[in-house]
Amino acid sequence: MSSKPTREARAEHEANGEPLLSLENLRVSFGDTVAVSDVTFAIARGERVALVGESGSGKTVTALAILRLLRDAEVSGAIRFAGEDLMMKSEREMRGLRGADIAMIFQEPMTALNPLYTIGEQIAETIVAHDGVSADEARRRAIALIARTGIGEPEKRVTSYPHQLSGGQRQRAMIAMALACRPRLLLADEPTTALDVTIRAQIVDLLLELQIHEAERRGMAVLLITHDLNLVRRFAQRVAVMEKGVLVESGPVERIFAEPQHPYTRRLIESRPQRAVHPVLPIAPTVLDARDVSVTFRTRATGIAGWFRAGRFTAVSNASLAVRQGETLGIVGESGSGKSTLAMALLGLQRASQGAIEFQGRALASYRGRERTLLRSNMQVVFQDPFSSLSPRHTVERIVGEGLELHRPELGRAARREKVIAMLREVGIDRTALARYPHEFSGGQRQRIAIARALVLEPRLLILDEPTSALDVSIQQQVLALLTALQHKYNLGFIFISHDLAVIGAMAHRVVVMQNGAIVETGDVEKIFSTPEHSYTQRLLAASMGTGQA
Structure with missing residues (x-):
């Protein structure tokens, strides 16, 4: 069956004001351990929602349940995407949805990206699988996506392997891959956790810019999964707070931050590092x-002609x-x-x-x-x-x-x-x-x-x-x-x-x-x-x- 009629049906569903995604009494358990219990919330077309909580609160498990990627878990409740019950879909039908209509940015790109394939090959693979275009067209679109996500020299980087990119570039490549087939819903799982503060700000700005652009064109919504409340304040419109698998509070970002109702939400908001240093004694030795202090490493020169010529790289220079x-x-x-x-x-x-x-x-x-x-x-x-x-x-x-x-x-x-x-x-x-x-x-x-x-x-x-x-x-x-x-x-x-x-x-x-x-x-x-x-x-x-x- 072609995906076009299905997408048209979804568009008609959204035009009636129904949510793009809705979870009703979602429950996920691994044997006797309940990871998510009776979670209910919805995401509208073009909306940015943050799902926050500490490690073990059930955030990532909820996202994987939406994509039906939990193999050894018992999942119950309703997961509806544009009016369709994802719990009733076959694995083949879900493969058609993943990447095309619902895409995910994983927390650690170095483990999520295949080290044996170039960035361009991995982005193009998604495009070919879901859009059925030629390899040349997929490569051209991959280069355009790499450029759009702010990676310099896209024609060169399309042939780079993950280990040849910096942390920020790898995260941008993951975003490019997620956007390859113009999804309706983007799940972003801790997309900035391991990044430097300047790179983190760039990725947040990039996600915000891309979502606003895609929301205007296609109504793309984003579910941001994070424990960083500062990121939530900057990015999201609504926030849902999870504790130990339970959704304890949700609402507009401004209200939640100004008047948190649940003790756990208040504790999270008040967990900002507080300065409490003791003064150093004047006579302290x-x-x-x-x-x-300088640290210089010998490096091997690039190119066959310079294979045996050693270069030098200064990692620390005259530090006092x-x-x-x-x-x-x-x-x-x-x-x-x-x-x-x-x-x-x-x-x-x-x-x-x-x-x-x-x-x-x-x-x-x-x-x-x-x-x-x-x-x-x-x-x-x-x-x-x-x-x-x-x-x-x-x-x-x-x-x-x-x-x-x-x-x-x-x-x-x-x-x-x-x-x-x-x-x-x-x-x-x-x-x-x-x-x-x-x-x-x-x-x-x-x-x-x-x-x-x-x-x-x-x-x-x-x-x-x-x-x-x-x-x-x-x-x-x-x-x-x-x-x-x-x-x-x-x-x-x-x-x-x-x-x-x-x-x-x-x-x-x-x-x-x-x-x-x-x-x-x-x-x-x-x-x-x-x-x-x-x-x-x-x-x-x-x-x-x-x-x-x-």
Whole structure:
């Protein structure tokens, strides 16, 4: 059967004022676990609706249920798209709808895109499958879509593979693929979560521009799935709030933000990072002092003729900074600016680095043998993703106590265990967690375990590399409050790396701004955030304000 009569019927249905999409008493369960319970809401033609809530609230499960992509779940209730009951459609009929009438932008494009095919091939495949045009016509349309989503040099990028694109470019490619067949409904699942603040603002603006354009032409609606309420405020017209699989509140964005009725909605809105730093004592000694630190890598030249000629890439250029006891130094900048590379150099873990680095008044390079081992116990790091930095084969007791076994060999097993239990208690984890494994904990709990692992050695300096970027807003607030309390209690020096300026504004005393490997501006947080001097800092803050983050 041709899709044309079906689309005409849908258009007639919408002309009668019926919603484009409606869910009635949607229930999704996986065995005995109920993921979504009695969810009911509707989306009108040309409308932008946000579905918000924390991880595990059922947002993504709801979107996948709409597309009938939940293979091992029991789904009940009604899902109607332009008057047609999707629950009654065959898999073949659903394949005709997916991509053509209902498209989805997934959260992580690197895993959603096929690494074996070029971007152009993946966009063209959708066009050929649903529109039946020739390969040449599909390629031409793919190039036009790539250009429309703001990717430079579209004729060149059409032949690029996903790994050859930046994070922002991959997300734009996903948007181009989703728009390939001019869908009536676009499901956008956390489309900006892993992006820098400036790229995030660009993607939000792009989605808004494309939706307004397509709404005028074809009435395209968007269901935005996110836990970022600032993004909701900027993008959506209506918002539906989910908690533990239940829709607890919905309404116009302005009303929900001004007068939230449900306690969970109020808690989400109030979860913005709050500044609560303790002042640094005037006599506080310097923990770390770095001067003119550079990191240069040897690279292989491109092209056959230059295959054996090595080039050089400078990741960090002449960076100087200092951290005192009890002080938090924030390092901000976009991906590729050199933040994490600088952190590894400061830890003495970057062999390609040059410059002078002193820890507690002594040159880092002078530590040898046993002293070098002791140095490691005094300089600890907490990484962005605790799930990948915690060994899945070790228990919590082994993970937190491993450093003690190496650096404090004089402690017996019972003494080590007591220190582990005490440290876990400090970060809000009960002793019953000792025999459990990382996969048994939530993201926020895993980050607390990672913090306990670092602090159990009683370090003087803690480097935090994007420690809250993967956390929900309320969990993020809890972790930030915990770090502030621990810093004050143990008089720790923090280097806090982030591209989230709201987090830096809440945590840091001073801030360093990096661009292309160089420090372009540094100073007190309040001064830098209120009166930035460098154009790049001004651009970062403008983008942050544009998405409501700072």
